[in-house]
Amino acid sequence: MILDAKIPSGPLAEKWDKHRFETRLVNPANKRKFTIIVVGTGLAGASASATLAELGYHVKTFTIHDSPRRAHSIAAQGGINAAKNYQNDGDSIFRLFYDTIKGGDFRSREANVYRLAQISNSIIDQCVAQGIPFAREYGGTLANRSFGGAQVSRTFYARGQTGQQLLLGAYSALMRQVKMRKVEILPRREMLDLIVIDGRARGIVVRDMRSGRISSHVADGVVLATGGYGNVYFLSTNAMNSNVTAAWRACKQGAFFANPCFVQIHPTCIPVHGDYQSKLTLMSESLRNDGRVWVPKKVGDDRDPDRIPEEERDYYLEKKYPSFGNLVPRDVASRNAKEQCDQEKGVGQTGRAVYLDFAEAIERDGLEMILKKYGNLFQMYEKITASDPRREPMMIYPAVHYTMGGLWVDYNLMSTIPGLFVLGEANFSDHGANRLGASALMQGLADGYFVLPATICGYLAETKLAPVKSDHVVCEKGEKQAADKISSLLNCSGKRTVDDFHKELGRLLWDYCGMARNRNGLETALAKIPEIREEFRHNVLVPGKNESLNQSLERAGRLEDYLEFAEMMVVDALQRRESCGCHLREESQTAEGEARRDDENYAYVAAWEFAGDGKSPKLHRENLVFENVTLSQRSYK
Amino acid sequence: MSNDKIGLTLKIWRQPCSHSKGKFETFHVNNISSDMSFLEMLDVLNEHLTLGGKQPVAFDHDCREGICGMCGAVVNGQAHGPEKGTTLCQLHMRHFRNGDTLVIEPFRARAFKVERDLVVNRSPLDKIIQAGGYVSVNTGGAPDGNGVPVAQDTAEQAMDAAACIGCGACVAACPNGSAMLFVGAKVSQLVLLPQGYPERAGRALNMVAEMDELGFGNCGNERECEAVCPKSISIRNIARLNREFFKAALFG
Ligand SMILES: Cc1cc2nc3c(=O)[nH]c(=O)nc-3n(C[C@H](O)[C@H](O)[C@H](O)COP(=O)(O)OP(=O)(O)OC[C@H]3O[C@@H](n4cnc5c(N)ncnc54)[C@H](O)[C@@H]3O)c2cc1C
Ligand code: FES
Numbered sequence: 001m002i003l004d005a006k007i008p009s010g011p012l013a014e015k016w017d018k019h020r021f022e023t024r025l026v027n028p029a030n031k032r033k034f035t036i037i038v039v040g041t042g043l044a045g046a047s048a049s050a051t052l053a054e055l056g057y058h059v060k061t062f063t064i065h066d067s068p069r070r071a072h073s074i075a076a077q078g079g080i081n082a083a084k085n086y087q088n089d090g091d092s093i094f095r096l097f098y099d100t101i102k103g104g105d106f107r108s109r110e111a112n113v114y115r116l117a118q119i120s121n122s123i124i125d126q127c128v129a130q131g132i133p134f135a136r137e138y139g140g141t142l143a144n145r146s147f148g149g150a151q152v153s154r155t156f157y158a159r160g161q162t163g164q165q166l167l168l169g170a171y172s173a174l175m176r177q178v179k180m181r182k183v184e185i186l187p188r189r190e191m192l193d194l195i196v197i198d199g200r201a202r203g204i205v206v207r208d209m210r211s212g213r214i215s216s217h218v219a220d221g222v223v224l225a226t227g228g229y230g231n232v233y234f235l236s237t238n239a240m241n242s243n244v245t246a247a248w249r250a251c252k253q254g255a256f257f258a259n260p261c262f263v264q265i266h267p268t269c270i271p272v273h274g275d276y277q278s279k280l281t282l283m284s285e286s287l288r289n290d291g292r293v294w295v296p297k298k299v300g301d302d303r304d305p306d307r308i309p310e311e312e313r314d315y316y317l318e319k320k321y322p323s324f325g326n327l328v329p330r331d332v333a334s335r336n337a338k339e340q341c342d343q344e345k346g347v348g349q350t351g352r353a354v355y356l357d358f359a360e361a362i363e364r365d366g367l368e369m370i371l372k373k374y375g376n377l378f379q380m381y382e383k384i385t386a387s388d389p390r391r392e393p394m395m396i397y398p399a400v401h402y403t404m405g406g407l408w409v410d411y412n413l414m415s416t417i418p419g420l421f422v423l424g425e426a427n428f429s430d431h432g433a434n435r436l437g438a439s440a441l442m443q444g445l446a447d448g449y450f451v452l453p454a455t456i457c458g459y460l461a462e463t464k465l466a467p468v469k470s471d472h473v474v475c476e477k478g479e480k481q482a483a484d485k486i487s488s489l490l491n492c493s494g495k496r497t498v499d500d501f502h503k504e505l506g507r508l509l510w511d512y513c514g515m516a517r518n519r520n521g522l523e524t525a526l527a528k529i530p531e532i533r534e535e536f537r538h539n540v541l542v543p544g545k546n547e548s549l550n551q552s553l554e555r556a557g558r559l560e561d562y563l564e565f566a567e568m569m570v571v572d573a574l575q576r577r578e579s580c581g582c583h584l585r586e587e588s589q590t591a592e593g594e595a596r597r598d599d600e601n602y603a604y605v606a607a608w609e610f611a612g613d614g615k616s617p618k619l620h621r622e623n624l625v626f627e628n629v630t631l632s633q634r635s636y637k
Numbered sequence: 638m639s640n641d642k643i644g645l646t647l648k649i650w651r652q653p654c655s656h657s658k659g660k661f662e663t664f665h666v667n668n669i670s671s672d673m674s675f676l677e678m679l680d681v682l683n684e685h686l687t688l689g690g691k692q693p694v695a696f697d698h699d700c701r702e703g704i705c706g707m708c709g710a711v712v713n714g715q716a717h718g719p720e721k722g723t724t725l726c727q728l729h730m731r732h733f734r735n736g737d738t739l740v741i742e743p744f745r746a747r748a749f750k751v752e753r754d755l756v757v758n759r760s761p762l763d764k765i766i767q768a769g770g771y772v773s774v775n776t777g778g779a780p781d782g783n784g785v786p787v788a789q790d791t792a793e794q795a796m797d798a799a800a801c802i803g804c805g806a807c808v809a810a811c812p813n814g815s816a817m818l819f820v821g822a823k824v825s826q827l828v829l830l831p832q833g834y835p836e837r838a839g840r841a842l843n844m845v846a847e848m849d850e851l852g853f854g855n856c857g858n859e860r861e862c863e864a865v866c867p868k869s870i871s872i873r874n875i876a877r878l879n880r881e882f883f884k885a886a887l888f889g
Contacts, residue, residue, distance in 0.1 A: 140786025
């Protein structure tokens, strides 16, 4: 199969306009005859559901949460980018496009990213109109900040709760449509399979998480907006219920999975402090603007930080990267922290942490100034760790944060299964091998408010769909398979808990398929994953029954999918023998030990086709063509 | 991080489903690290229960960062436990002492049904939002973001109200099971901003009517809601709601 990204012809800046003009429309009076299923109510799913309903489609929206407002998007802190150039500091659509492509280390599509930058401005307008309380200047105009090392101030924010406010905006638009009976909302429903009839996505199989009832829902199109898969590592900054289940089941039905090994690891998180740890908390990256990163020079030096004199401290980022210092990009900061800890120079109880020290900044700017900038972050840190960053340096360590990989989609956001559209973090489309700060919120809302509503009508207008009912044989088969999977989990009565297995998988991936990878390690992981999976199937202990709220069962089902998916991730990492974006492939380094990208051999999207249980997935390449930017190597020296 | 270990007695509400009867069950946990969060303590308990062939305690949670509003339980009579301005997931075990007994119950209110153990159904809060907690704009055609200036302190006040995470602690803490703080927060956010202004009258009336309809009680000025709110949302928002409501009722 040749992957056709359906990128419109013509100049970059005109593609989206031209494409919208060439896309067939659905007659307004006919729209209500089409039912569209949306799975997920994060930024992408909520915005898509609301907008499709406003346009007149009949929408059925599913979420695993008790309310659509709980989606993981709610936790985003920093902000959302747009090319408004309100600050008059030289920003433009092209600059946002260029920064995003370059930030993604040239592993994303020009056309998609350009469209994203174009749409970014309408997102801000829309959100303001919804009554989102963005931060303002004294004069009443919108405030911006510079984020994640950007040279311009293009990030819009609502305190440290931007994700919450944007999600509540999309949620309220959705609630308005629910009230108007345009959207039927089905909470606490978990999608367990995709229904594919005559080669097209026609519905989903879901489990009601309160009663255990499994049922099918059919539609004319299915939209997945089910988020990222960072929790495959067990510990991550993602919400606990984030999962790969919906995407993975779609993959098993024929949707290709693109670049699964592209995972972003965020450098400034609160370190792990014990085996019981359930998730990791992100501390805003802005802290690195004033904090200095260091470790003791001596291996195993366990003195308190204030007893380690200046000359015995190693400010390793400042030393190694004199021009960027503590502000090197996320991947470089993360990798170097891990390197120091691997050399046993890490600090804290576990030795898996480095210091982020504000002493000098406080001395220079005064405590008041520093608290004005970071007061809430200092408080949050103190609440969790009981240590006061005004007096002692913070301890930080990298954590899994965002997954750039996801289901492969074309320019219309349609997967390789016709009728299946994928939005937000669940697709792979815009961030290449690394995502810039404040760009995920932008992408989720661009997909949901503007892109999908414009592209799905083309599919619906051009496709003749036979009517199907939810008692179709394919639905029945899907329901039975889902029920069988559940019974085998419940009947296993093994000796190890779900979390115990999940932690084992997570540690394995973190060690061998984390920020630095090499062939040996990846092969070790590849050999080990099927062993864990086998043991899981024979030795997992899932208490309770299907017919009631059973959180252990929910977790077990998700882990089973992670155990299958993890293998695809590692296979993908193995084939990509270049360092790129967020990860260092140890075999591909420059003489100075920095990441070396290999454009000649790897300037492609790796899209994987599921080939059957226990079989190695099949690779399809989408070659990336760059006509508007020149590929450059990153350098931070 | 101090990392002391403590032991606790837990009396936890157990209820298999919404239509069965519930009762307290007592557990003992040891070796609880003071750096653990309250939910991690429950995770530890649940691992023990599972391995011992018992049913783990069901509790809702997701972000574990105090923002999704999914977690929540009443601990020794206080919604979200003893720390002010803190959700249950952000409450750490260092605030308890070795040997303490903790009584842990679901958020109870006439409008919230217990689904299982500590899990309750808070979807009535969604219904209240459906009654008017939005600005009626469709996607597309919005004016430029800077088209309408908003004074900085107005935006800040709107943000103070908008910080509500919809956890329902205010309802659980209120002797009347009222959702006035929740409604007041949303009405305030939208009335403070010019974008929400045009629909102010209908919004206040409809949201309050829906709240009554769903079985939430009335505000008796007990201020318990403000005391337990993990986002410290002020009851001034209730006063603002009352003003909006009466203005709308009198003048339409
Ligand atoms: C701590 C943190 C801070 C962040 N800060 C920023 C930031 O400042 N700026 C930025 O741009 N990005 C940020 N991000 C990234 C960003 O928040 C996410 O990438 C984005 O919100 C994802 O949105 P989404 O709509 O794709 O998915 P999600 O918000 O993850 O929503 C997924 C939805 O799918 C549903 N779902 C999942 N599985 C199933 C299933 N099987 N069946 C039914 N429903 C299902 C869930 O219920 C949920 O409604 C941050 C991320 C984290 C973790
Ligand atoms: S789990 Fe999200 S607020 Fe506590």
